[in-house]
Amino acid sequence: MGAAYETIHFKAEACDGCNDCMSACAQAKTQTDEHLHSRIQIVPSGEGFELAICRQCGDPQCVLTCPAAALSKNAGSGVVDWDRTKCVNCLLCTVGCAYGGIAYDSVSSRVIKCDMCDGAPACVKACTTGALKHVTTARIYNEAGNLEDLFAPGLSGCQGCNTELIMRHALRRIGPDVVVATPPGCIPGMGSVGYNGLTGTKVPVFHPLLTNTASMLAGVRRQYKRSGRDVLAVALAGDGGTADVGFQSLSGAAERGEEMLYICVDNEGYMNTGMQRSGCTPYGAWTSTTPVGERAHGKTQDAKNLPLLMVMHNCAYVATASTAFMEDLYDKLDRAIQAAKTGFAYLHIYSPCTTGWRFASDQNIEVARKAVETNFVLLWEFNPEDGLQFTHPVENARPIDEYLEVLGKYRHLDRDQVAHIERSLAHNLARIRGFVAARGAASAAAGRS
Amino acid sequence: MPHAHYLIVGASHAALSALHAIRLHDAEGEVTLLTRDDSLPYSPTVLPYVVSGRSDPGRVFLRDESYFAQHKVNYLRGAKVHKVNAGASAVELADGSSIGFDKLLLATGAAPVLPPVPGLAGLRFHVLRTLADALALREALPRVKRAVVLGGGLIGMHAAENLAKGGVQVSVVEMQAHVLAGYFDAQASGMIEKVFTANGVRLLLGASVAGFTPRGEGCRATLEDGAEIDADLLLVATGVAPVTDFLCGSGIETERGVLVDEHMRTNIANIWAAGDVAQARGFFTRERVINGILPDAVDQGRIAGMAMAEDPGTKDYAGGVPLNTYSFFGQHAVSVGVHESALEQSGVEVKKHSDEAQNRYLKIVLKDRRLAGIFGVNAAFDPGIMWELILRAIDLGEEKLAFLRSPQDTARALMSKNWR
Ligand SMILES: Cc1cc2nc3c(=O)[nH]c(=O)nc-3n(C[C@H](O)[C@H](O)[C@H](O)COP(=O)(O)OP(=O)(O)OC[C@H]3O[C@@H](n4cnc5c(N)ncnc54)[C@H](O)[C@@H]3O)c2cc1C
Ligand code: SF4
Ligand code: SF4
Numbered sequence: 001m002g003a004a005y006e007t008i009h010f011k012a013e014a015c016d017g018c019n020d021c022m023s024a025c026a027q028a029k030t031q032t033d034e035h036l037h038s039r040i041q042i043v044p045s046g047e048g049f050e051l052a053i054c055r056q057c058g059d060p061q062c063v064l065t066c067p068a069a070a071l072s073k074n075a076g077s078g079v080v081d082w083d084r085t086k087c088v089n090c091l092l093c094t095v096g097c098a099y100g101g102i103a104y105d106s107v108s109s110r111v112i113k114c115d116m117c118d119g120a121p122a123c124v125k126a127c128t129t130g131a132l133k134h135v136t137t138a139r140i141y142n143e144a145g146n147l148e149d150l151f152a153p154g155l156s157g158c159q160g161c162n163t164e165l166i167m168r169h170a171l172r173r174i175g176p177d178v179v180v181a182t183p184p185g186c187i188p189g190m191g192s193v194g195y196n197g198l199t200g201t202k203v204p205v206f207h208p209l210l211t212n213t214a215s216m217l218a219g220v221r222r223q224y225k226r227s228g229r230d231v232l233a234v235a236l237a238g239d240g241g242t243a244d245v246g247f248q249s250l251s252g253a254a255e256r257g258e259e260m261l262y263i264c265v266d267n268e269g270y271m272n273t274g275m276q277r278s279g280c281t282p283y284g285a286w287t288s289t290t291p292v293g294e295r296a297h298g299k300t301q302d303a304k305n306l307p308l309l310m311v312m313h314n315c316a317y318v319a320t321a322s323t324a325f326m327e328d329l330y331d332k333l334d335r336a337i338q339a340a341k342t343g344f345a346y347l348h349i350y351s352p353c354t355t356g357w358r359f360a361s362d363q364n365i366e367v368a369r370k371a372v373e374t375n376f377v378l379l380w381e382f383n384p385e386d387g388l389q390f391t392h393p394v395e396n397a398r399p400i401d402e403y404l405e406v407l408g409k410y411r412h413l414d415r416d417q418v419a420h421i422e423r424s425l426a427h428n429l430a431r432i433r434g435f436v437a438a439r440g441a442a443s444a445a446a447g448r449s
Numbered sequence: 450m451p452h453a454h455y456l457i458v459g460a461s462h463a464a465l466s467a468l469h470a471i472r473l474h475d476a477e478g479e480v481t482l483l484t485r486d487d488s489l490p491y492s493p494t495v496l497p498y499v500v501s502g503r504s505d506p507g508r509v510f511l512r513d514e515s516y517f518a519q520h521k522v523n524y525l526r527g528a529k530v531h532k533v534n535a536g537a538s539a540v541e542l543a544d545g546s547s548i549g550f551d552k553l554l555l556a557t558g559a560a561p562v563l564p565p566v567p568g569l570a571g572l573r574f575h576v577l578r579t580l581a582d583a584l585a586l587r588e589a590l591p592r593v594k595r596a597v598v599l600g601g602g603l604i605g606m607h608a609a610e611n612l613a614k615g616g617v618q619v620s621v622v623e624m625q626a627h628v629l630a631g632y633f634d635a636q637a638s639g640m641i642e643k644v645f646t647a648n649g650v651r652l653l654l655g656a657s658v659a660g661f662t663p664r665g666e667g668c669r670a671t672l673e674d675g676a677e678i679d680a681d682l683l684l685v686a687t688g689v690a691p692v693t694d695f696l697c698g699s700g701i702e703t704e705r706g707v708l709v710d711e712h713m714r715t716n717i718a719n720i721w722a723a724g725d726v727a728q729a730r731g732f733f734t735r736e737r738v739i740n741g742i743l744p745d746a747v748d749q750g751r752i753a754g755m756a757m758a759e760d761p762g763t764k765d766y767a768g769g770v771p772l773n774t775y776s777f778f779g780q781h782a783v784s785v786g787v788h789e790s791a792l793e794q795s796g797v798e799v800k801k802h803s804d805e806a807q808n809r810y811l812k813i814v815l816k817d818r819r820l821a822g823i824f825g826v827n828a829a830f831d832p833g834i835m836w837e838l839i840l841r842a843i844d845l846g847e848e849k850l851a852f853l854r855s856p857q858d859t860a861r862a863l864m865s866k867n868w869r
């Protein structure tokens with residue numbers, strides 16, 4: 001499998017042209033504030049700003065046009081390295097590169113290009129608007145890409161659904177010493193439990209009732225433990241089976257601290273059976289049981305905050321995650337797997353449903369991203385010792401309209417309903433912030449004693 | 450007779466770029482790469498720096514053995530092709546052996562052309578195209594006090610600078626009124642000339658040699674005006690041309706170079722040519738031209754390689770755009786595209802800016818609001834972006850004034866919009 005590499009990502013909309021990145025680069029590379037020396041160049045473009053920087057191309061033209069073999073793609077870091085001892089200053093690389101990625105610096109009389117600062121780019125650290133981001137997701141592909149996929153090929157999820165991605169990534173990370181429970185829902189529905197006596201996984205999997213997932217899994221785990229085998233107990237369940245009918249057994253297992261990893265794939269409803277509402281369906285959303293017509297306008301109650309309920313069980317680990325933020329998801333997966341060896345770990349992953357929420361099948365990750373960027377979904381984690389903390393705080397949230405307008409299930413919303421959603425989100429944010437603040441207070445108190 | 454699916458003759462920029470493109474599409478097909486040289490691949494462009502000692506001749510190689518092993522390429526050195534038999538799909542080497550092919554790429558580059566000056570034939574003189582040439586020059590250098598460089602083009606000027614830096618007293622004899630006449634106009638060339646003169650290089654412009662006479666190890670050059678210059682070393686750099694005589698009788702169509710179509714294919718269906726040896730369409734002209742520059746060799750090589758591997762992504766060659774970068778004595782000059790004189794005059798706009806004190810010069814040539822040429826001495830802009838603007842014939846539209854005012858930033862912004 002080919003390697004993936006770290007990159008610097010530029011979000012033009014967020015750039016305000018402060019040029020702090022150029023100062024930081026000039027400082028890092030030449031100990032001056034002279035922007036001419038900066039390897040990253042912000043240029044005005046219409047009302048906004050654009051960027052010229054080396055893209056560390058996969059098929060770099062600069063390398064092919066260098067007559068002195070001074071440029072080469074580093075297979076380890078992915079950086080296109082420049083060897084100053086071989087370079088003869090012919091400037092032909094500046095012809096080969098169509099991106100302004102390598103340029104002549106009149107002061108040093110040499111060409112200059114971005115070298116990614118050995119994996120810690122100074123420009124990104126200096127950017128306060130969030131326009132520059134050091135994307136290190138490559139680590140996931142390089143590490144997890146080599147792990148065995150423990151699901152069979154050819155699961156039949158809806159087009160564009162991210163559940164399959166969640167399942168496959170999670171099991172890859174967990175590894176083969178596992179037993180998986182998949183209660184009724186999309187996950188078994190797309191074939192993970194299998195057909196005609198064959199399973200859809202390469203590991204043991206079973207199909208509990210909607211109501212007893214956590215209790216069955218607790219028993220299985222105890223039996224394995226008794227026989228001296230270290231097998232991780234994992235549930236891959238939907239939000240209906242978790243928040244509603246399955247909640248009693250879930251709550252009991254969490255309260256008892258059963259050793260398991262319970263992953264809830266939250267698509268905000270019973271989507272597999274025809275898109276009925278669940279306790280996790282948000283206010284205002286259309287479902288087949290909260291229809292939209294002359295008098296009805298979608299769901300009239302707010303969703304229950306299931307992950308927060310799990311925090312109140314004082315579980316060993318609780319976190320929310322999104323497939324638009326895979327590094328965050330992976331960090332949490334790693335911590336949850338660890339916690340599940342000695343206690344109850346709960347991971348709540350948001351899963352936009354292309355079919356039930358009514359949006360284009362190529363937009364899943366974008367929808368997931370918008371949910372986070374508008375604070376509709378908050379990314380945080382909890383453990384009893386450190387309390388609750390944000391893992392991806394969004395300070396300047398985008399207007400909620402940007403999220404609602406891309407989803408068919410909200411198309412009917414009127415102004416009052418949108419205002420209601422805004423209020424609910426504000427409450428939710430305040431509540432979670434309260435928990436985060438309480439954690440600060442608690443640790444301060446602990447520090448005093 | 451050994452046989453290769455892909456046979457590439459030459460091991461420099463055009464050949465290596467073609468090889469790279471082939472391997473991107475076809476990881477397994479048998480490839481044989483031949484060169485007459487006895488070394489790993491190198492670029493002629495680096496040679497002036499080998500002469501001056503700046504480049505270690507052991508560290509200029511463009512690829513190493515492991516590259517060829519990893520990419521399953523049969524690399525043959527010291528293998529000079531002296532005949533191509535298109536009908537039998539085979540080439541004959543100088544040692545009499547033959548190699549068959551399914552597909553052949555000619556990437557044999559160009560060779561120095563010697564001017565018909567009386568007395569030259571009987572002299573010991575140097576040229577600069579191969580590593581052996583460079584090493585011979587370097588070896589001669591310690592014994593040289595005075596040198597004559599015949600020709601003030603890129604190669605001559607590169608060599609002159611590097612000789613001067615090695616402490617040699619250099620005279621450049623150029624027939625035209627200015628050096629680098631192909632790339633820069635009189636004013637820009639004048640600025641470059643000033644720097645050379647200030648660094649002790651004697652430039653004899655608009656001058657030609659009437660005859661040479663041997664003088665010890667060196668020679669005496671007698672100019673048309675009667676002036677005489679004595680030198681311990683003569684470097685002839687009056688131009689290069691494709692070598693096509695080994696193709697005589699092969700059925701491959703040649704003119705000044707090997708004639709190729711927009712996929713670098715010759716008139717023979719399984720034979721391609723790319724780089725300095727090829728004569729391909731020009732971007733600004735209808736006729737087929739020899740562009741003779743490194744970036745174009747890379748470009749043509751890639752297209753030929755893709756076409757040979759039947760890569761469905763193969764695009765037509767957009768046409769050769771004259772361009773060059775030139776750094777000299779810590780200063781630099783860049784030329785991309787054509788001057789106004791090469792264009793039909795309607796819709797042409799020229800903006801020129803120069804600053805004698807800073808030795809800075811910038812000229813922009815637009816045709817119908819599209820970039821046709823940009824030329825600078827110590828001026829900042831990205832030649833690769835400008836080249837792309839020309840090839841894409843991007844209408845500057847609203848950005849025209851901004852472009853004329855600050856070409857570098859505006860072009861970078863245009864790049865972001867058009868081909869990020
Ligand atoms: C001193 C100097 C300075 C230059 N400076 C610049 C510059 O600044 N900018 C620029 O753009 N260009 C410059 N050039 C031109 C540039 O080097 C060429 O355009 C470029 O190398 C062309 O590449 P090519 O692959 O077509 O041919 P070449 O580089 O000439 O390679 C030809 C290859 O074919 C092999 N070969 C030839 N004949 C045979 C045969 N019969 N059998 C087997 N093998 C054969 C040769 O050994 C070689 O490997 C310079 C050239 C020189 C000599
Ligand atoms: S310098 Fe240009 S061509 Fe080279 S890797 Fe960077 S962006 Fe790509
Ligand atoms: S300036 Fe240096 S790095 Fe760029 S092409 Fe020339 S030798 Fe290579």
